[in-house]
Every structure is written in structure tokens, then in C-alpha cells.
Amino acid sequence: MHDIRAIRENPAAFDAALASRGLSPMSAGLLALDQDRRARINAAETAQADQNRLSKEAGAAKGRGDEAAFERLRAEVSEKKDTIARMQAEAAALDAELTDRLMEIPNAPLPEVPVGQDESDNVELRRWGTPRNFDFTPLEHYEIPGAVPGLDFTTAAKLSGARFVVLKGAVARLHRALGQFMLDMHITRHGLTETWAPVLVLEEMMRGTGQLPKFGEDSYQTREGWWLIPTSEVTLTNTVHGDLVDQASLPRRMTAHSQCFRSEAGSAGRDTAGMLRQHQFEKVEMVSITDAESGQAEHARMTRCAEDVLEALELPYRTMVLCTGDMGFSARITHDLEVWLPGQNTYREISSVSYCGDFQARRMNARYRPSAGGKPEFVHTLNGSGLAVGRTLIAVLENGQQADGSVTLPAVLHPYLGGATTLTAEGALA
Structure with missing residues (x-):
């Protein structure tokens, strides 16, 4: 299986290797899928940081007896939790799709391998x-x-x-x-x-x-x-x-x-x-x-x-x-x-x-x-x-x-x- 990081670093070389096997370029589609996956991961991480901050604020509100602020912050924590779960599920689905696509792509030939059809x-x-x-x-x-x-x-x-x-x-x-x-x-x-x-x-x-x-x-x-x-x-x-x-x-x-x-x-x-x-x-x-x-x-x-x-x-x-x-x-x-x-x-x-x-x-x-x-x-x-x-x-x-x-x-x-x-x-x- 190919390393998506190597494809990110040199998509032209990846497509050239596929071309030598008679295949069409694939890097653009793979990188778009990878970008969507990473965006969901980043969104989940951002939401997790927000949840942690809100949880601390809710604890502080409860400690000083501010029930209204506590209830509002607790609702926001719950909303962030749902966002995190959704982003993680979407990232996992995109990761599985990316892995499946990479699994079906043949290996890259060494430079000394002669290019040919059959x-x-x-x-x-x-x-x-x-x-x-x-x-x-x-x-x-x-x-x-x-x-x-x-x-x-x-x-x-x-x-x-x-x-x-x-x-x-x-x-x-x-x-x-x-x-x-x-x-x-x-x-x-x-x-x-x-x-x-x-x-x-x-x-x-x-x-x-x-x-x-x-x-x-x-x-x-x-x-x-x-x-x-x-x-x-x-x-x-x-x-x-x-x-x-x-x-x-x-x-x-x-x-x-x-x-x-x-x-x-x-x-x-x-x-x-x-x-x-x-x-x-x-x-x-x-x-x-x-x-x-x-x-x-x-x-x-x-x-x-x-x-x-x-x-x-x-x-x-x-x-x-x-x-x-x-x-x-x-x-x-x-x-x-x-x-x-x-x-x-x-x-x-x-x-x-x-x-x-x-x-x-x-x-x-x-x-x-x-x-x-x-x-x-x-x-x-x-x-x-x-x-x-x-x-x-x-x-x-x-x-x-x-x-x-x-x-x-x-x-x-x-x-x-x-x-x-x-x-x-x-x-x-x-």
C-alpha cells in the first residue's frame, strides 16, 4: 500500500509511476479525499479543545454557585461532544475510503524497470x-x-x-x-x-x-x-x-x-x-x-x-x-x-x-x-x-x-x- 504522505510530498512522481503501468493519474482524487479526512480530524480536535475549556468553565461556575452559567455551559459541552462524535465518525469513514482506494493501487516500479505494455x-x-x-x-x-x-x-x-x-x-x-x-x-x-x-x-x-x-x-x-x-x-x-x-x-x-x-x-x-x-x-x-x-x-x-x-x-x-x-x-x-x-x-x-x-x-x-x-x-x-x-x-x-x-x-x-x-x-x- 502506498504512503499518503509520500503522495502529498510528490504527487507528480506518484502519477508518473502509475502512468508507467498504463494507469491514469490518481493523486488529485486521493489528496482531495485526504484533505477532507484531515479537515474532519482537525475539526474534532478543535471541538475537543473547546469542550475541555467549557468543562473547566462549567466547573468553576458550579463552584461559585452560578447555576444559570453552569447549565448554559453544560449544554454547550454536550453540543461539543456531539460535534466531536460526528467529526470523528466522518473522519473514520473517510479514512476507510482512502485506505480502500490505496489498497487497490499497484506498487510503484523502480526507475530501472523497463516501461512497456505486456x-x-x-x-x-x-x-x-x-x-x-x-x-x-x-x-x-x-x-x-x-x-x-x-x-x-x-x-x-x-x-x-x-x-x-x-x-x-x-x-x-x-x-x-x-x-x-x-x-x-x-x-x-x-x-x-x-x-x-x-x-x-x-x-x-x-x-x-x-x-x-x-x-x-x-x-x-x-x-x-x-x-x-x-x-x-x-x-x-x-x-x-x-x-x-x-x-x-x-x-x-x-x-x-x-x-x-x-x-x-x-x-x-x-x-x-x-x-x-x-x-x-x-x-x-x-x-x-x-x-x-x-x-x-x-x-x-x-x-x-x-x-x-x-x-x-x-x-x-x-x-x-x-x-x-x-x-x-x-x-x-x-x-x-x-x-x-x-x-x-x-x-x-x-x-x-x-x-x-x-x-x-x-x-x-x-x-x-x-x-x-x-x-x-x-x-x-x-x-x-x-x-x-x-x-x-x-x-x-x-x-x-x-x-x-x-x-x-x-x-x-x-x-x-x-x-x-x-x-x-x-x-x-x-
């Missing part, structure tokens, strides 16, 4: 690995003979409808191994703290990270009012919701492997074949809580953690910086990692790593005490996929596929698969 304006930062030259036409993951027995879309559709999958046998084990490998790598190599947290959260937690109020249709809500998390970003980031922590305890680096749930409300007709875009999936998430000075360096570090996983799996990828029009609601800057999928002959997103500044912290009221003293400051938050497990499974299957329908598996996974090195054409590990 993914075609994203900028490539670097590439790693060389896509393999096949001596046959590579298949998509759901067509590879060795994978077909373990990808049951028919049963999943019977159970849950479209955009679900039942994983079986060797493919299910490979999927589990990938998640375990990612967790182990982040814990032992990258220094993140493993965390297990609920997948059902309160509405306030979804507001804290920016999924609500604007993007409610993208997530699922239970009849009882809980929300199913779209990613562990929600739970991990909100671990500091409402907290005041010491700067010395930062950064807090966490990772979690969880089920994730997305309605994919805005993606009708996209990637309906296979398991590239599903309503239920697994992800290993990374979240960092930092101080104000460390955020951008932490973003580079987190991006490198995700890249490290792809390199260990020997999967070619490219790192992109998203343009202003393609960046997420809460982000100030986002790096997308796109893995090479030979079955589609293109790169596809497998990780999104975002630095949010204090945008989420303001929504959560999460602050830290500076070690050098002074007023508490809002923490800065970051989140990133490390990685999406299902999409990594797709990449492993497609990049390792062989002409005979088998799949050669990355060496780092062999210990997680009982020493198996191959998914055979018949769908077994060998």
Missing part, C-alpha cells in the same frame, strides 16, 4: 545453457511414452474437472523428488529456513500480500471464510504481520514446499493441454524479510538461488526483467526465469522473483526497530519461486526425452530416486 516488452538479462539439438522431433511432456502412464488427466477430470492431474508411479515419485531436492538445496546451500505453514488463511493475510481486495476472483474461498493460498508467499510473508522486530534479526530467509491453488480466472483457453497451468499445483517458495537498505541486494541473491536450482538440474533458461505492464501488483521489480521446453520450442516461466519494498509491509503493519535507534521503519519483503515443481517436472521430462520414449534424468536427482537414472519408455524407474 510480455513482449520484457527485457532479457542473461541466458544459461544451450538448448539440446534433437535428432527427432521432441514431444510435449504429456506425449512422451515414458511419462504417459504416470500422467492421468482422465481420472483427474472425473474427480475434479478440467486443469487437474493424477500423478502415478514413477512420475509421482519424480515429482516428489524434485520438491525434496529443491528444499534441500535451499536449506543446505542457500541458507533458507524450512517452514511448514497452513494452506488455509484468514482474509486479512490475503490483503496483507496484495491478493485482496482486487484479485479475489483468482483465488478460492471456503464456505467458512478461509482462503486457499495461491502460493506460500502469503503465509511466509505474513509471519511478521503486525509485528515489530529488531533490525538485528533481519534478513529472515524462509522456504516452504506447499500445495497452491489458483482459479486461473483470467487465463481461459490458455495452456489447457497437459499440466502447465493447473488449479492445484506444488511450489517451493522463497520469502525474505529485510530492512530498507538491503532489499535490492536481497533480490539479486534470491534470483541467484532460483537460477542455481535450474543449473543443478541442467535445464537451459533465461532470466528476464519484467516491464511495468507485465509486472505483478505488489512488485517494484520482478525477474522471471524461463526454462527451455523443447516440446513447445520456446522458453516458459518457471520462477518469478519479486522485490516489493515496503508495499506489503504497510498493508501488514510489519516494522523493525533500527539498530542505530530512531523511529520504527517498515520492513521490506521479497518472494520468489524456487521452483514451481510441476513446471520443473515438465522441463525435466521434455529436456531429457530420448528417441525410444525414455527420459534421462538429471544426476542430482539420482540419490532421491534410489539410484535410478532413467524413466523407461514403459514408465518405470531404472
Whole structure:
């Protein structure tokens, strides 16, 4: 959420940031609402001072036995009390309206973020690995003979409808191994703290990270009012919701492997074949809580953690910086990692790593005490996929596929698969 004081100080910069995201200026309307709110607060404070003065005068009148003056002053005190209550109620209503409007405005991009409208304006930062030259036409993951027995879309559709999958046998084990490998790598190599947290959260937690109020249709809500998390970003980031922590305890680096749930409300007709875009999936998430000075360096570090996983799996990828029009609601800057999928002959997103500044912290009221003293400051938050497990499974299957329908598996996974090195054409590990 934006700081209304910063908008007061530089409305032109605020509107320019919105313009870079393709939005119309909003500062004038917000500042008018803020001015009305502050006028009610000032009126209430003035009336309170008058009430205090009149109360003292009434006490003095009563003390000297002047009943007429006492009754007149008491009536004025009562009138001031009503005025105070009315002004406070109006100020509270205007404050709630201002907060609601600020809650629906996306974060301001960093100056270095490229201005653009959509993914075609994203900028490539670097590439790693060389896509393999096949001596046959590579298949998509759901067509590879060795994978077909373990990808049951028919049963999943019977159970849950479209955009679900039942994983079986060797493919299910490979999927589990990938998640375990990612967790182990982040814990032992990258220094993140493993965390297990609920997948059902309160509405306030979804507001804290920016999924609500604007993007409610993208997530699922239970009849009882809980929300199913779209990613562990929600739970991990909100671990500091409402907290005041010491700067010395930062950064807090966490990772979690969880089920994730997305309605994919805005993606009708996209990637309906296979398991590239599903309503239920697994992800290993990374979240960092930092101080104000460390955020951008932490973003580079987190991006490198995700890249490290792809390199260990020997999967070619490219790192992109998203343009202003393609960046997420809460982000100030986002790096997308796109893995090479030979079955589609293109790169596809497998990780999104975002630095949010204090945008989420303001929504959560999460602050830290500076070690050098002074007023508490809002923490800065970051989140990133490390990685999406299902999409990594797709990449492993497609990049390792062989002409005979088998799949050669990355060496780092062999210990997680009982020493198996191959998914055979018949769908077994060998």
C-alpha cells in the first residue's frame, strides 16, 4: 500500500509511476479525499479543545454557585461532544475510503524497470545453457511414452474437472523428488529456513500480500471464510504481520514446499493441454524479510538461488526483467526465469522473483526497530519461486526425452530416486 504522505510530498512522481503501468493519474482524487479526512480530524480536535475549556468553565461556575452559567455551559459541552462524535465518525469513514482506494493501487516500479505494455516488452538479462539439438522431433511432456502412464488427466477430470492431474508411479515419485531436492538445496546451500505453514488463511493475510481486495476472483474461498493460498508467499510473508522486530534479526530467509491453488480466472483457453497451468499445483517458495537498505541486494541473491536450482538440474533458461505492464501488483521489480521446453520450442516461466519494498509491509503493519535507534521503519519483503515443481517436472521430462520414449534424468536427482537414472519408455524407474 502506498504512503499518503509520500503522495502529498510528490504527487507528480506518484502519477508518473502509475502512468508507467498504463494507469491514469490518481493523486488529485486521493489528496482531495485526504484533505477532507484531515479537515474532519482537525475539526474534532478543535471541538475537543473547546469542550475541555467549557468543562473547566462549567466547573468553576458550579463552584461559585452560578447555576444559570453552569447549565448554559453544560449544554454547550454536550453540543461539543456531539460535534466531536460526528467529526470523528466522518473522519473514520473517510479514512476507510482512502485506505480502500490505496489498497487497490499497484506498487510503484523502480526507475530501472523497463516501461512497456505486456510480455513482449520484457527485457532479457542473461541466458544459461544451450538448448539440446534433437535428432527427432521432441514431444510435449504429456506425449512422451515414458511419462504417459504416470500422467492421468482422465481420472483427474472425473474427480475434479478440467486443469487437474493424477500423478502415478514413477512420475509421482519424480515429482516428489524434485520438491525434496529443491528444499534441500535451499536449506543446505542457500541458507533458507524450512517452514511448514497452513494452506488455509484468514482474509486479512490475503490483503496483507496484495491478493485482496482486487484479485479475489483468482483465488478460492471456503464456505467458512478461509482462503486457499495461491502460493506460500502469503503465509511466509505474513509471519511478521503486525509485528515489530529488531533490525538485528533481519534478513529472515524462509522456504516452504506447499500445495497452491489458483482459479486461473483470467487465463481461459490458455495452456489447457497437459499440466502447465493447473488449479492445484506444488511450489517451493522463497520469502525474505529485510530492512530498507538491503532489499535490492536481497533480490539479486534470491534470483541467484532460483537460477542455481535450474543449473543443478541442467535445464537451459533465461532470466528476464519484467516491464511495468507485465509486472505483478505488489512488485517494484520482478525477474522471471524461463526454462527451455523443447516440446513447445520456446522458453516458459518457471520462477518469478519479486522485490516489493515496503508495499506489503504497510498493508501488514510489519516494522523493525533500527539498530542505530530512531523511529520504527517498515520492513521490506521479497518472494520468489524456487521452483514451481510441476513446471520443473515438465522441463525435466521434455529436456531429457530420448528417441525410444525414455527420459534421462538429471544426476542430482539420482540419490532421491534410489539410484535410478532413467524413466523407461514403459514408465518405470531404472
